Amino acid sequence: MDYDTMIDLVARRTDLPSEQAVDLTRVTLEALNERITAGEALDLAAQLPKPLQGLLRPPDETAEAFTADELIRRVGREAGLPGPAAETGVRAVFATLREALPGGGFDELTADLPADFRDLAQPAPVTRQG
Incomplete structure (x- = not known):
């Protein structure tokens, strides 16, 4: 999936303008990067469109342990979204990643994360625009 398609799907899933969908996607990937291992970050980056690859860098070999609720709080704070909108946004980015990563790549990524992730x-769902 290319970059523009990913951003369009996030925008439609959240009813946000494209510019906000870009920010939401960036912030979500950066927060996820803190939660996954360096190897997982490199694997994920290799499967993303070029404009998103640089967001995932191996911080170190250990992942920072935090809950999905903390991920939502971090995304909300960084993206300037209130709690419910941040959760919707994270769900939209994750659903888009699920579609974008080939061969169950997103399921492999989340397999080692807690169930709440x-x-x-x-x-x-994707909102149909008219």
Whole structure:
């Protein structure tokens, strides 16, 4: 999936303008990067469109342990979204990643994360625009 398609899907899933969908996607990937291992970050980056690859850098070999609720709080704070909108945004980015990563790549990524992260990754509907 190319960059523009990913951003368009996030925008439609959240009813946000494209510029905000770009910020939301960036912030979500940066927060996820803190939670996954360096190897997982490199694997994920290799599967993303070039404009998103640089967001995932191996911080070190250990992942920072935090809950999905903390991920949502971090995204909300950085993206300037209130709690419910931040959760919707994270769900939209995760659902888009699920579609974008080939061969179950997103399921592999989230397999080692706690169940609350996998719950966030459940498919979100796409809003049909008119």
